[in-house]
Amino acid sequence: MKITSEEIQYIAKLAKLDFTEEEAVVFAKEFDSILSHFDNLDREDYTNTDMRERENAISVFRDDEVQPFKDQEELFQNAKSKRESYLELPKIVE
C-alpha cells in the first residue's frame, strides 16, 4: 500500500483539516505504516470463523424503555448561542 501526500490532502479536505505539504508527507508515511499493519489481518483466513462462537463478539441489546435525560441546561452549556431552546447558528445555505 502506498499512500500519497495528495491522498492525505484530499482526506484532510474532507475532514476539514489543513496541513502543510511537509506535514502531509509525514502523515503519508504514518498512514502507510498503519495500513501495512492491517495487511497482516488480511493475510489471515477467516472463512471458517463463526462470530457466534466468539465470546463478546456479538451485540447486546437494550430494552425499548424511555428514560428522559433532564439536564438540557448542562448538556448545551457550551453552545455559543441559543434562541429559546434551539441552538442558534449562522445561516447554513445549501
Next chain:
Amino acid sequence: MVFETIIGLEIHVELATKSKIFCSCPTTFGSSPNENTCPVCTGMPGTLPVLNEEVVTLAVKAGTALSCEINRINKFDRKNYFYPDLPKAYQISQFDLPICSKGYVDVALGEKSKRINITRIHLEEDAGKLIHLEDEPISLVDYNRTGVPLIEIVTEPDLRSPEEAVAFLKTLKSILQYAEISDCKMEQGSLRCDANISIREIGTEVLNTRVEIKNLNSFKEVLKALEKEEKRQRELYQYKEEYKIQQETRKWDAAKGKTIPMRSKEESHDYRYFPEPDLKPVLIEEDFLKRAIENIPELPEERKRRIIQQHGVKEMQVDILIGQKELADYFEEVLSCGANPIEAANWITVDLLRVLKDIDISEEGVPIKANYLAKLIELVQTGKISRTAGKEIFDEMVRTDKSPEALVEEKGLSQISNTSELEKIAAEVLSQNLQAIEDYKNGKPQAIGYIMGQTMKATKGKANPQIVKEIIEEKLKKVQI
C-alpha cells in the same frame, strides 16, 4: 426515438419505538425543541451507543413483510459528513452488511400487478432538524429527531413512471402500517422519500445519468416533482441535449413547484464509511427471528383474502376497505358489533367514504362509533326505519354523538312516520269521526285537535305529530260536505 422513464426510490421510515435507537430518549413528535436529547444522541465525548432491541425486531418485521432476506449477521458503519444536524459529525448507518436485502413488493396497477424489487433495507439513526430563518442570517437546530431509529428502503430502478412510483409508495406505506412498523405520517416526516430519475431509449438496458430529488413530503409532491423532472429530461433527450443532465441532488420546493440544486458538484459524495467501533455486529438468533416473524400483524393482502372469504364482500369494496388500515379496522369493528357484512361494506364504502373526503381518519378517527353504525344497519334491515331515514340518521351521527335510536326518536323517523302508512290510518280515523269533520267545516278549528288525538291513539303514539297534522289538514281541505 421512444424513451422511457427510469425511477428508483429511497424511502426513510421512522420506526415506531418508544425510545431512540442508541439511547433512552423518547421519540415523541412535537416536543419542545431539544427536550428529547441526552449526552449519547448529542455525541458527547465518552458516551457509548447501546442498540435498542425493538429496532432490530421492527426491521426484521419490515424485511419479512417486504419479502426480503434477513441478514442474520449485520453490522453498523460510520458515515462521515459535516452538517449541523449531525452532532457527532458521523451518522451511524449500515453500509456493506445491511439487515435485509433482496425483497419485493407487488403493486396493483389497474388490472395488472407489477413486481418492484427492493435492493436492501438498512438501519440508521435520524439526523436533527434545521430551521432556516427567512428574515435573519440564522439557522436554528433541534436535536429531538437525532437518533430516532430509521430504516432506509432502497428499490431497484424498476419504476417506469411517476404514477407507478406513487402507486408503489402507497402500497409500501400500507404494508408498513399494517405490520405496525411505523405510523408512516408523511406530513410529520415519519415516511420520507427521495427519488432517482433518468431517461433512456426503450429497448436499451443502459442506466443514464440520473438526478436525485429530495424533500418529497407527500404523494402529491412526489408525483408533481417527478412529472416535472421527467418532462425536463425528456425534452433534453428530444433535442439531443441530454449531455446537459448532470448527476446531482436537487431539492423539491413545493411552494415554487420546482427543484433547486442542493449540493455543490465539487463536493464529492465521499462519506469515508468504516465499521462502527462502538457497536458489535448484530447477530439475529433463530428464536429472535421466529418471534419477530410470528408477531407480524395481518398484512393487507392476507386481510383482503380473509375478508372476501369470511364475509363474502365484493373484491372492489374490500380493496377500498383495506386501502386504509383504519377503515378496515373500523369495518371489522362494526361487524364485531353484530352488523351484516354486506350491509356494513355498503354503508362504509358509499356513505362513510362520502363523508371522509373532508376528514383524515388517521388523525381524527372515524366520526361514527362502530356500535352505532351496526345499530343503524340493524334498524334499516329490520324495517324499523326506511333506508332514506337511515341515511338521514347517518348524516346526523357524523355531526353529533347521538345514538341511532335517540335520533330515530328525536326526528320521529321510525317507520310509522312513513307518510303513506299514516295517510291510511288518518283516512280510517276520519271515516269514523264524521261529526268532528262537520264541526271543523262549521268553523270549529279545535276539532282538528280531536282528530289528531284519535290518530295518535290509533298509532299507539308512534306517529310523527307534525306529519299527522299535515296529512289531516290536507285531507280536511278536500272533504266536501
